[in-house]
Amino acid sequence: MLFRSDAMAKIVKTGILSGSGNQLMPNKEITRQEAFSLLARIFGITNGGESALEGFADKDEVASWAKGALAAMVEAGYVSGNDGKLNPNDNITRAEFAQVLSNIGCKYVFESGEVSGDFDGNVFIGSNDVTLSGTVKGNVILGDGVDKTVLKDVKVTGDVISRGKDVEFNNAQVDGKLVITGSGEIPEIKTDDNTKLGGVKADKNYSSEKELENVSGNGENVHGKTETPADTKKDTQQVIYGSHHGGGSSSSSSSSSTTAKGTEIDVDGAKYYYSTKASMTVGGKTVTGTQIGDTGVYLYTTAEDKDVYGVANVPYADFYYAELGNEVTETNDIAEVSKSKDKASSLRAEHVYDAVTSATNKKSKKYGTTYTTDGEGTTVYVNGVKTAVKINSKLYAAAKAVAASKVTTANKLAEIADSIETVSVNLPEEYKTYKTVNADGTLTALTAAEGAGEVNAESTTASITSTSPWGNYQIDFANMPSDIDTKTNVLGVVLETSEGQKVALRHSENIYSKKTEIAFVVDDSFTEPHGNVLYGKRFKSLSGKTITKITYLLSNKKNMELKVNLRCAAQVSADSKVTVKSQTKYVLEQGATVTLDTSKLPFKDTAEVTVKMGRRNVLDSSKYSYNASTGVLTIKGNGGTGAGEYTVVFHDPAETTTGHADTKVSFTLESDVAYDDTTKSVSNYADVNVASISAQKNVDKGEQAPAAVTDSKIINANGFVDFSNAAFKGMKAKDSYKVTVTTTGGDSFSFNVTIPEKIYTYATLSYAEYWAGEDIYKPADMTANSDELDTHGEYDKGAFDAVTRATANHGMHRGSYLQDAYVLGENGKEYKLSYWTGSNDAVLTDGSTLTKNTDRSTNTTTLKITKDGKEETTDYVKTELKGIKYVPVSVEADKFHDFCSAYTVYGNGSTLRGGFDENNLKGYEETAYVDSTTNGLKEATQSGSTWSFGARQTGSGSGILDEELQTASAITTTPKEKVGSYGEKIRVDLTGDDYGALGSQMQTVKWTYYGNDSTYSNPVRSYGTKFAADNWMHRIMGIQLGLTDSIRFQLPSGYNGTGYWKITVYALGYEDYSTTFELTAANIAGVSEPMSEEQKTQLTALKDEAKALLDKHGEVSESETAWKALKDHYEEAVALLKNAEATSSEAKELLEELPVLIAAVKPSAPSTTEKNGEATVETAGSNFVAGTYQAKVKVTVDEGGRIVSVVDNGTEPGKSNASFWNTAKSYFNRFTGKTANEIDGIDATSGATVSLNAVKSAVKSALGGGSSVTTLQAPTIEAADLRTEPVFAADEDAAFTVTGEEGSTTYTKEGEDADSSDITTWLPVGEDKAVVVAGPSKDALNININDITNENETPSITEVTLNAVSVEGEKKINDNIEEN
DSSP states (O other): HHHHHHHHHHHHHHSSSBTTTTTTOOTSOOOOHHHHHHHHTTTTTTOOOOGGGGGGGGGSSHHHHHHHHHHHHHTTTTTOOTTTTTTTSBBOOOHHHHHHHHHHHHHEEEESEEEEEEEEOOOEEEEEEEEEEEESOOEEEOTTTTTOOOEEEEESSSEEOOOSEEOOOOEESSSSEEESSOOOOOEEEEEEETTTTTTTTTTOOOOOOGGGGGOOSSSSTTTTEOOOOOTOOOOOOOOOOOOOOSSSOOOOOOOOOSOOOEEEEEETEEEEEEESSSSSTTEEEEEEEEOOOTTEEEEEEOOOOOEEEEEEEEHHHHHHHHTTTOOOOOOOGGGGOOOOOOGGGGGGTSSSSSOOSOOOOOHTOOOTTTEEOOOOSTTTEEEEEEEEEEEEEHHHHHHHHHHHHOOOOOOSHHHHHHHHOBBBBSOOTTTTEEEETTSSSBBOOOOEEETOBBBOOOOOOEEESSOOOSSSSEEEESSSSSTTTTTEEEEEEEEEEEOOEEEHHHHHHHBSSSTTEEEEEEESEEEEETTTTEOTTTGGGGOOOEEEEEEESSBBBBBEEEEEEEEBBBBBOGGGOOOEEOOOBBBBBTTTEEEEEOOTTTTTOEEEEEEEETTTTEEOOOGEEEETTTEEEEEOOOSSSSSEEEEEEEEEEETTTTTTTOEEEEEEEBBOOOETTTTTTTGGGGGOOOEEEEEEEEETTOOOOOOOEEEEBBOOOBBBBBBSSSTTTTTOOOOOOOOEETTSSSEEEEEEOOOEEEEEEEEEEEEHHHHTTSSSSSSSSSSSOOOSTTTTTTTOOSSSSOEEEOOOTTHHHHHHHEEEEEEETTTSOEEEEEEEEEEEEEEETTTTEEEEEEETTTTEEEEEEETEEEEEEEEEEEEEEEEEEEEEEEGGGHHHHHHHHHHHHTTTOOEEEEEEBBTTOOOOOBBOOTTTBTTTTTEEEEEEEEEOOOOOOOOOOOOOOTTTBBBSSEEEEEEEESSTSSSSSEEEEETTTTTHHHHTTTEOOOOOEEOOTTOOOOEEEOOOOBBBTTEEETTTTTTEEEEEEEETBBBOOTOOOOOOEEEEEETTOOOOEEEEEEOOOSSSOOOOOOOOOHHHHHHHHHHHHHHHHHHHHOOOOOHHHHHHHHHHHHHHHHHHHOOOOBBBBHHHHHHHHHHHHHHHEEESSSOOEEEEEEOOOOOEEEBSSOOOEEEEEEEEEEETTEEEEEESOOOOOOTTTTTHHHHTTTTTGGGOOOGGGGGGGSSOOOOHHHHHHHHHHHHHHHHSOOOOOOOOOOOOEOOOHHOOOOOTTTTTTEEEEEETTOOEEEEEEEEEEEEEEGOOOEEOTTOOOEEEEGGGOOOOOOOOOEEEETTTTTOOOOOOEEEEEEETTTTEEEEEOEEE
C-alpha cells in the first residue's frame, strides 16, 4: 500500500524507526518493547539506567537494544508493567498503547497558529508555523519536517527536541537542552538575548561540528559547548546558567573562551566553586576543577572536608533502601557520583515506594515528617520523608553543583542535597537521628545520635484484623507509648516476617494520624473510604505470613522495636470470594433482600457473618437476618437501616491458626424513593408515609452549622423541594442542604440538595408587569386607568390596569382559567378564585369554597363563603382580573425569598388548576415543572424593593410535569364585521375542533400590525392585551379576540387599522400559536347601533322557545351541560331584552347562539325537508351589481311547511359583490318560521337590497320543488308502570307501549340474537299497542325497538333499548333509555 510505504519511508528517515537487520517488516505486529522504544525516540526520552528494570520478574527478557529506552520509560513513570512483569515480547494492544500515550500526557498541536497555556506534560507540534507560549512542564517535541516553529514567552522545564527545520526562540527559558535529531538536515536556530537554553545536543546523524555551525544561533546565551557524537573532537562553547537553592551564595557568568568563571557555593563557611569546564577562574586565577563523576560538572576547593548536617527531603525509595536490608557502602568520593546508576531504582516502581497519591490534602499535609506537592483539585502527593542527614561537605557541594547545572541523574543524590536549606556541623536541634548520604546516591540506615533516648514499649501490644475499611489487614496497638506521635516524629515503619522479609509503610496510605492503627493492602487494588485507590504490589507476599517485628523509625528517639506474633491469614482467592447474585431496592419501612453466592467460599458452613452500613456502622443483628443455606440476606426496615452502601463480612473462626482472612462483599442498596438533584425532586414520594422532614445547611468543617428546620412542607406533595420554605431562607447558589425525611414507621432517608444558580417557578404577574418587558406599544403609564366607558358600558379603556367585569357569571368563570381573578363582596373583602367545581361553586386559593346564587328577576347575586366550617354571606359587587395567574419565571437563588414575599409563586410540583368544564372549554389540573427550557419563561430582576421581568423566551419545554409542549391545530381564523358589541375596535374569532383546548389554556394574546405589508416582514406596531377586556373564549362559539379602543391600543398616525395583522396566542403548555389575516374597513368597528325592533322580536321568540323547553325539562343539574348552556343564554336574553341600552351586536350574538343551543336539547329534530333554490343577482335600477351571479341557497322546512333555516349553498358573488352578499347572508334568519306565502313580506331594505331580493326569489324557488329527505322521529316507549315501580316481582309481567311516527312501521324483537320469528307484533301507523313480555320466563330482558321505514323507503334507523335484569329473584328495570 503506497500510503503506508510513504509514511514508513518518512519515519525511517527521521531515525525513529530503524527496523531489524535490513528489513522493516511493515506487516508484522509490534511488540511492547518495540512500541516503548519507538515512543521513547518520538518523545525524546533519553536512555535510563537498567537498574530501573530490577523490580520486574521478566527483566532478562528485554532485548539489549531496548533496555535503555524501556528503563527510561519506567523511570519516567510512563510504563508500570502488569503484575510485576513488563511482558516485553507480547504484542501491544490498542488500549495499552493509548494508556502509555495518556501517561506521557502529551498536548498534540496539528494546526498552524498561536498556542498558549500551562501544559502539565509534553507538547508535540506536528504542523508548520506554530507559535507556542506559556509554561510546559515537560518536553517540547517538534515533529518530522516541521518548519517555522516559534517559542515565544515560554518556559520549558524539559528539553526542546527538534526533528524539524527552523526554530526561533524569543524570550524563552529552556531548563533542559535543545536536542537536534532526525534526518540530519541542517536546521537554523534563532535566539534573542532574553533566551536561555540549558545546552545544545545533537544525535549521531550530525557527524561534524561543521554541520552544526548554524545551531549556535544569535543570542549570547546560546553559544556554549554543543554536544556532538564522540567522533567530533572539536569543542564549541557550553551554556552555563542556573539557580541555586540555599547552602550558600552563588554567582554566574558566561564567557566565549574555554575558561569559565567558577560559581561559588558556601558550605558552612567553606568555599567551593563549580563549572561545566574543568578550567575555571576563581578569585582572578585560573584553576582546574575535579570532575564530579560522569556528570560533566567540575568542582574546585581548597577547603578541608568535614561532615555537615541538615534536613533533607528524601524520597521513600531512598529512605527505605537500607532499612529493607539492602547493602550500603559509605563513600564520600565525588568520583562515585553517577548520572545513570540508581541502586534504588527498583523501589521507585509505581505502587512500590513512589509518592503516595491522596485525594485528601488536608489530612495528608498533617504529617510533619513528610514533604508533599499539590496536584489538581484536592489531590496531594506525599513524596517522601523529611529527615536529618549527615553528608560530607565536599560531596554536598558537588551534589549541589550537579543540581544547579541542571544535569539529569538517575539517582536522587542531587535532588536530596538541593533540598537541604542550611547545613551545619551540628545535628539539627529537633533531631536525634539521621541518615548518612553516600556518593552513589544511597543513604545508610537510620542512625541514633549520641544521647538519643529510648521509647518504653514494654506494655504495648498489637493485634491484627482482616476486617478494615482501610486495607486487607489492620494492626491495632494498645498502650502505644506517649513518645510516639505520627504527626511529628514517626519517619517510617518497617514490618518484618518470621522469614526475615521486610516491608515498609508510607504515610497517609499505611501510617495514620491515629497512632494506634496501621493498615496495608495485598489485593491488586483496594478503595478506601476517602476514595483513594490503594495497591498491594509491595505487600502481596505477606498473605499467609506471620509478622514478628514492627520497627518505628523516629526522628527524636532511637528506633522502637515491637516483638509481635501477628498472622496475616491467607486471603480468599479471587474465584472463591462471595458475590452478589441479585438484590432488590430498599423499600421504606419494608427493607430489602440481597441474595449472595457463597458456593465457593472455603469456610461457608462455619462463617460468622456481620453487616456494616457505611464505613463504621456495624448493624445490630436485629436489623438483618441471614440464611446460610440459601445465601439470602434480609435488611429490615423501620429504623437503623436504609438505602446506602453495605458491607457483609464473612469471618473464618480459624483465622488466627490455620484459617483464612476475613472476606467481604459490598453492595449499594438503591431506594425505591430516590432524590434527583437535577430536577430537585424525590421519585415515588407519594408512597412515603411522612412523619416529619428536616433541612439543615451543610457547612465546612469547623464552621458552626445553623439549626435544622423541621417542616413537613419542605417537600411538596408531588415530591419536589419547595425552595420558598423558610428552611431555605438565606440560601445562595451552590449552598448545600441535608434534607432528612422520617416516616411514620420510624424509617428515614436523607439526601443533599444543592442550591441552583436560579430557581424556576410560576408566579402571578399583573398585566403591566407582564407586558413591560415585551416589544409592544407601551403607554407612558402602564397602569393608567380610564373613567370613560367603552361601548359595552365597562371601564376597559385604560392601559394595563385591572379588568372589571360586570357580569357575575362569565367574568367569574372564564377569569378563573388562567387569570388572577378576584370576586369583590359588598363586605369589602376580596376572594381570590382558583377554580370552579360547578357553575355556582368555586374553590378559592386559600382552600375555602364560594357559592353564588343569582336572582335574575332582581339581577342580584349573593355569595356564601365557607372556610373551616364557618360561613359568611355577602352581596356580589364585581369581578376583577388583575393579571396572569401562571407565568414561568427564573429568579436568582439568593433573591428568591424576597421574590416570594412580593409575589404569589407556584413552585415545581405545585398543582395548577383553573376553570371548569363548559361544553368545548375544559377545566384543568396539572403539575408545575418549570426549567430553563420552558416556553414563555421570563427572567426576574430585583432593583431595591421592586422587580422587573424580561421578555418571554420561546422554549421547547411545556412547563407541565411529564408533558410535551402541545401544538394547536384545526383552528379557523375569521375576522368579524360590524363588531364593537363588547367595546372592541377589531375582533377575530378562532373556531374549529381544537379551539376549546387552546382557549382553556389561553393566558394572553399579542397583536402585531403590518399596515399594507402583505409579507408580514415589517411590523408597524405590536399590542399587548388583557383578558375579558380584549380576549375571550366562548364555550361553543370559539375564541373571541379583540382590541379595545383604549390607552393600550393606539394606532400610529396615518394608519386606520386596515391591512395585515398577526395575532399570537400564549397558552399554558402550548407552543405559541400565530395566525395572520387581512382586515378591511368592514372589520373596523364604528359606533354601536342599538338593538333593532326586529332583533327584539326574533330574540323574544327564541327566548320563549327556550323557556318552554326549560319548563318542560324541569330543574337543570350541573352534569347536563347542554341544558345548562341553554339556561345561561336564556337568562342572558331575558336580561338583554330588559336593558334599554342593549346593542345590535349583543343581540346578534345571542341570535346566532340560541338556535344552536335550542337544537342541541330537543329530543329529536322534527321531520324536515331540505330543498335547493337559486336566483340571478343583477343590477336593478340604481342598485348596481358588478356583472351577475347566482344566489344559491339550501332551505330546510318542517312538515308544516315552515322554514327551519336558510343557508348559503355555494354562492360565488365575486370580490366586488362579496360585501353585499355577506350582508344579505346576515339576514337569513329573517326567513326562519316563515311559510312560502310570507316570504314576500320580508323587508329587503338592508344595504344589499338586490342580493336579498334574489335570496327571496331563490327561497321561493326552493319551496316550489327540489329533492327532500325526511327524518323520522324515534319511536317512543311508554312504561310508566316500570318507571314508577322499577323493581317488580318475578311473577309479574313487564308491559311496554311502543308508538311509531305516522308514515312508518315499527317492530320489536326479543333477546340478543332475535330473528324474524321473534317479532311480537307489527305496530301500524297510529296504533298504540302494548308489548307484553312474561317476567318469569326471562332471566334477562332486552327489548329493542328499531328499524323504522317511511313511505319513500329511505331509512332513518333509530334504536331504543330498554334493559331489565334479574337480581336475587327479582327483575330490575334499568332506568336509563339510551338513544343511539
